[in-house]
């Protein structure tokens with residue numbers, strides 16, 4: 001479902017070029033549950049932004065569901081992305097003037113879902129992440145972990161076939177983190193493809209394959225024994 | 228050095244009152260190394276904001292270095308705080324238009340440190356957190372963990388006697404997290420008082436005492452065996 005070939009991302013700084021990703025190649029099949037690990041600054045979020053069609057590579061190819069993403073025009077790309085991919089950002093990226101309910105509702109509005117149905121779905125997903133009693137809090141009235149959970153609910157609400165989550169448990173206590181992994185596990189059992197960046201070994205053990213990065217390069221790709 | 232008595236924080240929402248902290252009392256002596264743990268939403272950041280003099284309690288008393296903080300006027304409070312406390316925020320709170328160097332330099336400018344000296348100190352602290360080659364990147368040109376490390380450097384640069392760190396390793400891989408804990412350990416050996424919020428058990432084992440919270444209340448206070 002995801003094919004990445006020689007994916008490269010270079011940021012042009014004033015006096016030099018910074019190679020954030022260098023010739024990264026791998027394949028991910030439908031229904032896989034993959035973690036992405038590596039040191040701070042090794043290129044994980046850069047990769048996730050490329051996979052999520054939020055950024056374009058400097059060179060290399062990215063095929064999503066056999067479609068070469070670079071061939072898609074902006075609005076086709078946006079629809080393609082909103083329908084197929086749910087993205088949990090490392091820094092959440094919630095809209096500060098909307099409350100939790102409205103933030104989670106947004107992707108459903110873009111997908112043209114009716115108001116009555118949106119109401120149902122948003123409440124259901126906020127309840128899943130334990131935030132039904134925080135629906136009308138805005139992001140600055142939520143704790144760090146609550147904000148993270150709103151971002152997770154928002155990523156799942158359109159029932160995407162691919163979930164990209166960048167450090168989804170970074171601000172969660174162990175138990176809340178386990179609850180989130182349960183949600184991901186259930187989605188994976190339903191056939192969703194899940195790629196999550198994590199620095200926590202315990203979290204990676206819930207997945208079935210670990211892609212390891214260092215200095216912008218893919219340096220490891222192994223199965224998890226007894227996930 | 229820190230005495231908290233019946234500290235309470237209530238947020239007034241439209242239809243009800245949310246009790247974020249309820250009658251919290253404890254004492255922390257100079258040179259202690261304490262972790263604060265508890266589920267998402269249990270009041271940890273709210274407590275840290277009160278200890279950091281960034282917010283005022285609804286009721287209760289907070290004595291910092293035997294000074295009742297509620298007695299201080301705004302500018303006295305600000306000077307008191309900037310001199311004594313280094314604060315690492317859960318969401319970093321860097322200034323987006325300044326680069327890493329300028330963000331770390333800011334507390335030194337407020338403290339009236341000369342330009343020549345500031346240059347030295349900022350470079351030294353950015354090197355400590357491994358970011359000497361990212362000095363001129365702005366926050367949106369840094370990885371999540373790099374942004375976190377800039378926030379840590381900024382908190383330490385004025386050599387404060389008290390360090391309050393809210394999830395300082397939440398976005399760091401295990402090794403970078405260990406390097407940060409080494410920095411905190413060295414500062415603690417020098418006599419600094421350190422209070423850090425963490426959800427990671429391994430991180431809490433580096434400290435010597437754990438305060439546990441649940442639903443806004445202090446529910447546990449124990450020593451760490453063999454930190």
Ligand SMILES: Nc1ncnc2c1ncn2[C@@H]1O[C@H](COP(=O)(O)OP(=O)(O)OP(=O)(O)O)[C@@H](O)[C@H]1O
Nearest residue numbers: 141143144145146238247267268269270271272273
């Ligand atoms: N400005 C606010 N208005 C209303 N409620 C708030 C506000 N800030 C925080 N809260 C609520 O107070 C409670 C405690 O929040 P706090 O940020 O202290 O939690 P926390 O322990 O730091 O959680 P986390 O581990 O998720 O960061 C939460 O339930 C949160 O929803």
Ligand SMILES: Nc1ncnc2c1ncn2[C@@H]1O[C@H](COP(=O)(O)OP(=O)(O)OP(=O)(O)O)[C@@H](O)[C@H]1O
Nearest residue numbers: 011020040041042043044045046368370371372373
């Ligand atoms: N817009 C940008 N301009 C310049 N350099 C950038 C930019 N964005 C990221 N970088 C650099 O690219 C490298 C990879 O960043 P990336 O965010 O992918 O790392 P990461 O693996 O997600 O790290 P972390 O675990 O700390 O979140 C970093 O060294 C970072 O400084």
Ligand SMILES: [Mg+2]
Nearest residue numbers: 045090370371
């Ligand atoms: Mg990242």
Ligand SMILES: [Mg+2]
Nearest residue numbers: 143144272317
């Ligand atoms: Mg918090």
